[in-house]
Amino acid sequence: MSHVAIISASIGAGHDGAAAELARRLGAAGYKTDRYDLLELLPRSLALLLTTGYYRQLAAAPWSYQATVRVFDRAAPTGFAAWAVHGADRRILRLVRPDTVAVVSTYPLASQVLGRLRRTGFLRVPVISYLTDPSVHRTWIAAGVDRCLATYDVTAIEARRLGAAGVRRVAPAVSPDFRPAGTDAEVAAARRAFRLPPTGKLALVVAGSLGLGRPERTACEVAGTGLATPVVVCGRYRTLYQRLTAVPGLVPLSWVDDxxxxxxxxxxxxxxxxxxxxxxxxxxxxxxxxxxxxPGHGQANASVLDRAGIIPWIRYPEQLSTVLRRTLDRSASVPADVAPDPAGAIIDCALSR
Structure with missing residues (x-):
């Protein structure tokens, strides 16, 4: 049985979530997989800088995070970032076993490390980057990476423009557990499971696993339209959850496993x-x-998804009520996506070595 190593990063939950689903699909296809956290492979000081810096910038000085993202979205700063994470090189090479047929990255700095190791000949198996965002930051693009997997056509186009090799459009790495409700009874049971109002429209307000941004203000503005009751996922931000429990008309939830x-x-x-x-x-x-x-990746993603006609971006508070009403009145459906399975694309790359 062949082995695939997957390197993610525990910054937020999106990179790890994609890695987990790719591992599940590869396992179902008969491959052994191991998942690794880049932060555990880097020197402790740099890992701490990445994690605490990300959170503190967005929580205390969002403008500084926006500036950081812009600065590193250029060739020279990206080269510096790639050099800065070279401390993970040896540990990553030790993860590659004799039966390893591919290494997958779901985090941009992991792609930088793997691309360099592949380009210089130290890593002799294919490297695949799975892009977890619709917008493509330059740190995702690393010479030496064999295949770059994108979940939107617009993402694939941008990756090619930035010079990514072997770009392929694939279906999202989302668990099959995410499916529409089959009946009204299933919706009612789901609401009971979370002790949600049994009737009326519910708007789920999400702000990532750390509850960053301004979810409290967003929820209050949604409630103010009178069109839906906001259900706010606070993630690991316990203080946010405690604050929202005192706000009438909101339904706060802490960490959600289901x-x-x-x-x-x-x-x-x-x-x-x-x-x-x-x-x-x-x-x-x-x-x-x-x-x-x-700021940063959130606004970049919003712009890409809005321009592509996939997810509307409400830019001004005075637009909220109109767009919310129009959206709630329109029936939604699961978009047909005939793109290849990302696990299949990884396997194809591994077999073509």
Missing amino acids: MPTLLRAVDLVVHNGGGLTSLEALATGLPVLTYRPL
Whole structure:
């Protein structure tokens, strides 16, 4: 049985979520898989800088995160970022076993490390990058990577423009558990499971696993339209959950393990990131709106998805009520996606070595 190594990063939940689903699909196809966290492979000081820096910038100084993203979206700073993570090289090479046939990255800096090792001949098996965002930041593009998998046509086009090799459009790496509700009884059962209002429209407000951005303000503005009751997923942000329990008209939830059921309980999703949760919502057949996106990758994703006609971006508060009403009145459906399975694309690359 052949082996595939998958390297992600525990910054947010989207990179790990994609890695988990790719591992499940590869396992179902008969491959052994191991998942690794790049942060555990880097020197501790750099790993701490990446994790705490990401959170503190977005929480305390969002403008600084926006500036950081822009600075590193250029060739020279990207080269510096690639050099900065060279401390993971030896540990990554030790993860490659005699039966390893491919290494997959779901995090841009992991792609930089793997691309360099592949380009310099230290890594002799194919490297595949699975892009977890609809927008393509330059740090995703690394010379030496054999295959680049994109979940949207617009993403694939941008990756090619930036010089990515072997770009392939694939279906999203989303669990089959994310599906539309089959009956009204299933919706009612899902609402009971989370103690949600049994009647009326529900808008799920999501802000990633860390509850970053301004989910409280978004929820209050949604409630103010009178069109839907906001259900707010606070993730690991316990303080946010405690604050929202005191706000009338809102339904706060802490960490949610069963997102497929929760998504079947609601009528619409309002998000600020554009990553994994938006893909899961679309797979569930829900309409999705972007509102108050996070600086940096959130705004970049919002722009790409809006321009492509996939997820509307509400740019101004005065538009919220109109767009929300129009969206709730329109029936949603699961988009037909005949793109290849990403696990199949990984296997094809491994077999073509």
